[in-house]
Amino acid sequence: MGIRFGGDYNPEQWPEEVWAQDLELMTAAHVTMVTAGIFSWAKVEPRPGEWDFGWFDRVLDGLAGAGIEVCLATMTASPPPWLSRAHPEILPEGPDGQRRWPGARQHFCPSSPVFRAHAVRLVEQLATRYADHPALAMWHVGNEYGCHTRQCFCEVSAQDFRRWLRERYGTVAALNDAWSTSFWSQAYGDFAEVLPPRTAPTFANPAQQLDYLRFGDQALKDCYLAERAVLDRLTPGVPVTTNLMPQHKPVDAFGWAPSMDVVALDFYQDPYVPDDHVRAGYVFDLMRSARGGQPWLLLEQAAGAVNWRPRNGPKPPGAMRLWSWQAVAQGADAVLFFQWRQSRGGAEKFHSAMLPHGGTDTRIFREVCELGRELAAVPGIEGTRSRASVALLADWQSWWALELDSRPSAALDHSHSALAHYRPLFEAGVACDVVPPDRDLSPYPMVVVPNLYLLTADHAARLAAYVRGGGHLVVSFFSGIVDACDRVHPGGYPGPLRELLGLRVAEFWPLAEGASVAVGGEGAHGGRADLWTEEIVPAGAEVVARFLDGELAGRPAVTRHDYGRGTAWYLGTRLEPALLRALLDDVRAAAGVAPVLPGLPAGVQATVREGAGGRYVFLLNHGCRAVEVPLPEPLRDALAPRAAAVTRVELAARGVAVLTGPGPEGGGGAAG
């Protein structure tokens, strides 16, 4: 099949006579897959238990006739008005006790048994009806779980939370211990006394908040799993997915991935954010790592502007192509858009679509058709994989804990930190996986750990074993501070990492807003650092750089500790980007980690995918000027298959090259 190409298809927004034109234009645009039915619940079940599938049969038949695969939605993302009218208790409530009302979408309490029962009933209808439909290629469960309703705090949720706590802790004594309820007189005598962390007079119990984030993730996943169970039963062979969101705090992508047959992502680069493609890079690498390198699906992106930012910049010429190929270059096997035809009404009518308000005589539609043509030209990419030599650790548990109240500094931010540590690797052209702390790290010569505040003793032991075995580990400040219950590890900071890092941290010195300090010293890279400093007391580690001014002048800022057959670096402050880049370059040198291609011009991203379909080198010029890229070996242009192999490639601004050449075993894996 090749890389899937297409988008969300919402035919109920249009009179039936438009559908034939849709099929014609989809064919012209080389569309191979659409996601259908995301918001069709109210139309297929206009009244409780009254089903109207005839129109949808015609939609699917048409698509099958045109040879277009369907990623079929379970239609449960937005309950119809009659459901919340009959059962207002399905409406979610905020921590302030305020109900969220119908009128938009996702207005359901994830713990609601009423909602789940109606959703399951609908999925049963769908799966029964379309199990054998020729268009059915994949299931799309729900939609963007937790996008708007991240957590619910209603009484139904409270009951479900108590059940979850009972299962997790068994006894109320264990709960009291886990939540440190001896502080502020919070000891529970009975699970029935426990509440969600609703608005309180001041800072709530952080362990309670942390568990509520875990529970919230689980409640959403339980919705997904309830629908998936129906599909597993009624359409056992059909792969199941749902569209995850990038760096989306309420949903632990690593936790969900095992219950998805293929992971999928919605991603919207912001044309007005400089270098937003680096964020894309991080998220795409995480997505590819979520199921151990298995290709993933870009289920939604925009053909042009979106409508939900304060100011929605369009994608300039070439940007949509460039960023689509970036997804493929980083492991995507599908490039889909929200949505096929731009809506006339409703809340997203100013969200661009493959077919704009202006119709076919528009830049956007022309670029869409051209991209479809290109993707169809290199079907061999599908299924190929990449190899990375650096792993960056990410962990939702730690993210949740880090951003709770009353930390030493409220300015610590998981997403910012993850990106800050990813950027120098991306810019150095190094292939990177983004993995959770329970992943096997031994294949990676180098591992980076950015501010993993919550780190269990077990995960810390894995890091120590990794270094003992010869690994090169970089750990950033405020890592390894608390256990799974947000309790400080005993024995001084950073509890379970002290031996590995060869030091202890006596006191945190977060910096005031706007403050910075000088870092450097003999033989060290010098520069500024901000946000955080701390009093490091070495116990075996050698000092790589010191603070040069401020209250901690002369004390260690960066250390290095040879441990077993490997080495562990520690950063006690937030280095400015150039300084962090220099430090990571040094670590890379020690670890023997090279970029994907040597001699890449600045702004050019290079990746390799290889497998049964061949070996593909992707060159993506994110810069605004044309550049020439030298190749280490002769490669052929996969988008112009008849051209001869070359050893240098000219890339226009926002230009893309897909090259193919010698495969893993040295043989040339030709496209197709």
Added chain:
Amino acid sequence: MGIRFGGDYNPEQWPEEVWAQDLELMTAAHVTMVTAGIFSWAKVEPRPGEWDFGWFDRVLDGLAGAGIEVCLATMTASPPPWLSRAHPEILPEGPDGQRRWPGARQHFCPSSPVFRAHAVRLVEQLATRYADHPALAMWHVGNEYGCHTRQCFCEVSAQDFRRWLRERYGTVAALNDAWSTSFWSQAYGDFAEVLPPRTAPTFANPAQQLDYLRFGDQALKDCYLAERAVLDRLTPGVPVTTNLMPQHKPVDAFGWAPSMDVVALDFYQDPYVPDDHVRAGYVFDLMRSARGGQPWLLLEQAAGAVNWRPRNGPKPPGAMRLWSWQAVAQGADAVLFFQWRQSRGGAEKFHSAMLPHGGTDTRIFREVCELGRELAAVPGIEGTRSRASVALLADWQSWWALELDSRPSAALDHSHSALAHYRPLFEAGVACDVVPPDRDLSPYPMVVVPNLYLLTADHAARLAAYVRGGGHLVVSFFSGIVDACDRVHPGGYPGPLRELLGLRVAEFWPLAEGASVAVGGEGAHGGRADLWTEEIVPAGAEVVARFLDGELAGRPAVTRHDYGRGTAWYLGTRLEPALLRALLDDVRAAAGVAPVLPGLPAGVQATVREGAGGRYVFLLNHGCRAVEVPLPEPLRDALAPRAAAVTRVELAARGVAVLTGPGPEGGGGAAG
């Protein structure tokens, strides 16, 4: 009678012995009209159905005795405590479901039948009692409708909304079509399922929001009309008004004006906002246009500082006089203040009044007396009218729709845009009407349309007919995009204006915050533009100016299209003020639109009113320096009637001249 002069009179705040002094000082200040009873409900009906009018009889008798007219309030603006205690369901609720409690004012749900019944009962009492009172000159219904409680979202309102929707749409199918409910699975099976657009998980349905704004305006108007119906029945000859507010989003002044016998305005210039008199100019022109040029009443302004801004600057010497005369110059037949005597207690005790805390030996009281004297000196102004050669279009429907969520740019702002397009006309000294899009435009050589996002096909057709007939039309970007249901007009932007403008807009390119582009080109005025750009594809129009940099460099920014006997200009971006001024000057030249007076110094406003009472030329120096103004003909100083006619006038800083001279038929209409 001449121009009415006076203010709100709230005698219940003072012991009865003060009232005699009030009458004495009012006479000294040349007060001719007061608005009485605005907040007297609790005092005239201290307990349900128990009436105490004796004290108010004495107030009115006293005023009548002093020859002071009364604009009699219906007293319904602030229900007494007993009413909300007995009927808490009259309290309004926000979109978050939170009740707004008593303790301030305007704490009633506009849809509440309980509130309306009590209000009507009170008005019946008042109208019956004072129908023949000699002081009664006019009715003042309610007060500042929608000032604080703009919309209510309670269950009573929800029911009223459903009734309103049933009347508007007839069937639920029509409602679903109008609201594009196929998007996000929002299709209704029954009107009973519909709710106000309360707080939802994300962006609500925009058509639902738009209709709720319409309904909210109607609910307020229904309160007004219910009271007016009583007055029409019991005091048929007495004119009825209410005090509208400037650029007040919840109340469509154009929609209310037909049911008011005379329109009236509250306006508070901010002494700390530079050029706030231009905003005054806009609002005064709109008010004058609301009933087709009929004079209007300035029902409230401040004698000095207000109390409700974060920092309340006083009016420097001369400012109160200048801004009062500005209202008269732009068509006011009354200059009234909030309030006569400054309160000792309550929420507005630091709001200035005609008689300040400091008493009569204060600058404010002296300036008040002097202004009263001046106004009394030129009674002939009353009833005279002005003629404008430019019409600026304004439309509450479009305002409401423009500022809903999820537009291409959240930075589009109706009030800002209206003022931005008005300012260059004001500064050029051109007489301007501000009219709704259904007004007859043929009398105007030039029409300006600022960002009329919502424009029905019918209104677009009127614009086309206007140009075909020889008109000169300027249309700003993001006009003509949606129909009355906030659905994008089909066929590409700007749907129904494409033929008239000779172009289509392929894609919107709103700019990032702080970004700007250069605009200009051969023979064109050059400068910067910001906020918005777009890809214009001419189809008949000629290019007046182009974008000079950015992604759209070289493409049209401003166009001009000869259409029928007229011409239509189009602005595809927000030009900086000087550039917009230059462009509008060019259009004016083409349209033959001249300023009211030639050779006006910068900062001087000139207007003309004429009619049975004579012809008056007003010169207002908004600048901080004295200037000399040449006159095109000899005119006499109406404030110094015995002086000889002059051909130049010296205006001090903040100076005012009221001149009189040859009337419409060439005869000199002497004052009085």
Added chain:
Amino acid sequence: MGIRFGGDYNPEQWPEEVWAQDLELMTAAHVTMVTAGIFSWAKVEPRPGEWDFGWFDRVLDGLAGAGIEVCLATMTASPPPWLSRAHPEILPEGPDGQRRWPGARQHFCPSSPVFRAHAVRLVEQLATRYADHPALAMWHVGNEYGCHTRQCFCEVSAQDFRRWLRERYGTVAALNDAWSTSFWSQAYGDFAEVLPPRTAPTFANPAQQLDYLRFGDQALKDCYLAERAVLDRLTPGVPVTTNLMPQHKPVDAFGWAPSMDVVALDFYQDPYVPDDHVRAGYVFDLMRSARGGQPWLLLEQAAGAVNWRPRNGPKPPGAMRLWSWQAVAQGADAVLFFQWRQSRGGAEKFHSAMLPHGGTDTRIFREVCELGRELAAVPGIEGTRSRASVALLADWQSWWALELDSRPSAALDHSHSALAHYRPLFEAGVACDVVPPDRDLSPYPMVVVPNLYLLTADHAARLAAYVRGGGHLVVSFFSGIVDACDRVHPGGYPGPLRELLGLRVAEFWPLAEGASVAVGGEGAHGGRADLWTEEIVPAGAEVVARFLDGELAGRPAVTRHDYGRGTAWYLGTRLEPALLRALLDDVRAAAGVAPVLPGLPAGVQATVREGAGGRYVFLLNHGCRAVEVPLPEPLRDALAPRAAAVTRVELAARGVAVLTGPGPEGGGGAAG
């Protein structure tokens, strides 16, 4: 006993085997007093009426055995989960009607009879059980009253408010008069109609808001008094206190002090706020003045960083010692910390403690031990007192009123103003008391009144009498404007101060944000002023400085009026700090007020305490450089008792000297 030293002790957070180590380390740290049991309610009453005091007996026995006094908490600061589950009506509600839920602390409505009954029952248990325990030295009632739940707006509170109003006003007519309810139709027919000032459509009645602030303070005090009544009955000899908070708006420290046997304070200097020790100075002086000079207790401070600011800076070396001695120098007889041992879990685990996460081998623990040793070395300080020659007036009534809505400028801020007027006196090294307006002022040669907006005629008369008797009074703008009901004093501003100041204020001219004016004139100090100006009309006062630009150019800015045997200065604007300092220096010269020590280097604070225990001179170097301080007489170093007397002292950066020498009768009061 000497200065008490210790901290909050929360043994329930730790297994019992840790307690023995606690006692050992407390002894090593010279701890003499701990506050125990603040958050022990849930542990001593795990189920309603079921008491478990055994563990707490062992805690107290251990402390007694170690010779450590206990300030015993009544444990009522945080009700256990079972209480709010059984009685959800004890949960407080905000002005928006939203409940504040359990999960943090202080989740009780202060007016709740249910809460109070349970609290009293607990206190009875505690007092009965520990009345004769040898460790019991003092009672600590509740904790930080009003810290999080400042006011409650629930129906229970509403009823209590009505009772309070009935007691205050007697009749509803008196209430209507006091609240100026004639404005906005708010007249009440019955107390039952009155509500708390919940969220209203716009500005609420300010007198209602002001009374609700008074009522809120009283409701909290009633909780305190209900517990205190039990203690007075069961442990009559034991002193009772509670920990007040600095500049804490909801609790009137002057109003509470008479019902406390000793006043106590929690104070957390912010290491990242420059000169935060000046704020400490103000608050410490207020605390000392609250009971007429009686020593007070510093019940909580941090050993290092706190955890509840956005960015929590640690205390650099020496800062904790310096700021602890500052408290003692300004009258504290105790230096206690929150808390003894840093928590592993819960909301404050990152709040520093005397014994940090890192254990005894930490800078913090070493500094704690050293401070304990020092304090123990000078026991004679306990009970000594200071004398001040300047009084600064502070008044919660005026604070509450000043910061209500709809004032001439919302930028007026009591705390900022109090500190602005205190700073120049602190920097000049002058001893200062901070007292309420009903205090006898005759002992002070100089009195400063910063923006006492609310000033009763009676208090104004006291100020006049003070000046007539020879006092030197400085009054800042916007003082004496309203009476106790927030009604403007009649007769022009500033009503009851006009005769004393020899002027009237015709009009307020608050300045726009960012605006400033020049102030100066012949012979006057010159500089800038901002925030506020006003039109002053002298009536006897002479002009000290004038506005030099702006609309008020040439008019008086600062005046001086000889009145009786004294003089009254008036500031009609906010002078920049240097200018205010110069003006207050002039007043000091006129009043003959000298600094505590002559020739103090900048940044050095000097105070004197004397009494039966001797005479102590404290020198505190708040600067970052070492300085030498000349002494007016030979003094001995109290921290090195064997050293000889000196006439100059070297102070390191953040250095402290405690000197002792000739006592009040001239004799040398040796330490101990």
